[in-house]
Amino acid sequence: MVQPRIRRRAFDAVTPAPIATPVAPAVKLTGFVRQFGDNRVIDGLDLSIAPGEFVALLGASGSGKTTLLRTLAGLDPVGDQDVTTPDTRAVVFQDARLLPWKKVWRNVALGLKDKGVRARAEAALKEVGLGHRLDAWPSTLSGGEAQRTALARALVREPGLLLLDEPFAALDALTRLKMHDLVLNLWNEHKPAVLLVTHDVDEAIALADRVLVLNKGRIAAEEHIALERPRAPDARFQTIRRRLLGHLGVEAPAPHEAALIAFPTGEAVQ
Numbered sequence: 001m002v003q004p005r006i007r008r009r010a011f012d013a014v015t016p017a018p019i020a021t022p023v024a025p026a027v028k029l030t031g032f033v034r035q036f037g038d039n040r041v042i043d044g045l046d047l048s049i050a051p052g053e054f055v056a057l058l059g060a061s062g063s064g065k066t067t068l069l070r071t072l073a074g075l076d077p078v079g080d081q082d083v084t085t086p087d088t089r090a091v092v093f094q095d096a097r098l099l100p101w102k103k104v105w106r107n108v109a110l111g112l113k114d115k116g117v118r119a120r121a122e123a124a125l126k127e128v129g130l131g132h133r134l135d136a137w138p139s140t141l142s143g144g145e146a147q148r149t150a151l152a153r154a155l156v157r158e159p160g161l162l163l164l165d166e167p168f169a170a171l172d173a174l175t176r177l178k179m180h181d182l183v184l185n186l187w188n189e190h191k192p193a194v195l196l197v198t199h200d201v202d203e204a205i206a207l208a209d210r211v212l213v214l215n216k217g218r219i220a221a222e223e224h225i226a227l228e229r230p231r232a233p234d235a236r237f238q239t240i241r242r243r244l245l246g247h248l249g250v251e252a253p254a255p256h257e258a259a260l261i262a263f264p265t266g267e268a269v270q
């Protein structure tokens with residue numbers, strides 16, 4: 001058979017197609033399984049998170065969000081399964097988990113070994129707006145201050161992966177909005193990969209580059225959030241919101257209700 005001759009156009013030689021340099025993911029799981037007795041909580045899950053990417057994870061209660069986060073934190077055994085994560089990981093939980101017998105700066109410095117430990121803790125606490133509470137006892141902190149301290153403790157280690165397990169769920173709505181700004185500023189400054197577990201669809205859309213929905217032990221849906229930050233609850237936001245609520249099996253509320261949910265402090269504008 002005569003092979004067809006491939007004619008190269010002249011400009012092919014001078015304008016080669018750009019070659020995308022592949023970036024190794026910060027997090028990679030392929031077909032990951034986690035089972036408790038007969039309960040297969042994570043069932044062949046594939047997940048990849050790029051360095052510096054901010055990912056939010058939604059899912060019904062019991063869908064395995066915390067199990068996945070604990071796996072990535074290295075808190076649970078993974079057997080011989082392939083789990084790629086950065087070496088340095090840090091977790092912030094819903095409760096700050098500060099040691100009450102250590103002053104705030106010592107909580108942040110916990111586990112730091114090199115020189116200048118106090119100075120590093122101080123710098124981290126200044127970053128979260130608590131430079132004036134270095135010598136305070138944890139019992140004297142407000143809920144928001146305690147979570148700021150937990151964030152400082154996480155970031156002082158310069159983690160490649162920051163795991164956030166509903167860190168704002170126990171805070172009042174106004175404090176939560178302030179924490180969103182703080183987290184975005186810290187993320188911009190340090191650029192770790194982030195996995196935020198949350199029940200709050202608005203929080204996920206407000207913060208993340210990508211929102212995943214976990215269902216039956218797998219990623220059931222994914223939304224790339226291509227909205228510029230800071231994100232207002234505009235029509236594009238609401239469209240993504242409706243889609244995500246649909247994936248979660250929740251009927252989207254009417255627009256005026258959506259605005260009240262997005263801005264419970266009364267700042268909503270429709």
Ligand SMILES: Nc1ncnc2c1ncn2[C@@H]1O[C@H](COP(=O)(O)OP(=O)(O)OP(=O)(O)O)[C@@H](O)[C@H]1O
Pocket residue numbers: 036039041059060061062063064065066067068
């Ligand atoms: N150590 C354990 N032993 C046995 N079962 C467990 C264990 N940890 C979690 N599970 C089970 O795994 C399932 C998923 O739990 P997980 O805490 O990961 O869910 P979740 O999506 O984070 O839920 P929520 O949103 O309510 O926090 C649940 O059925 C839970 O009972």
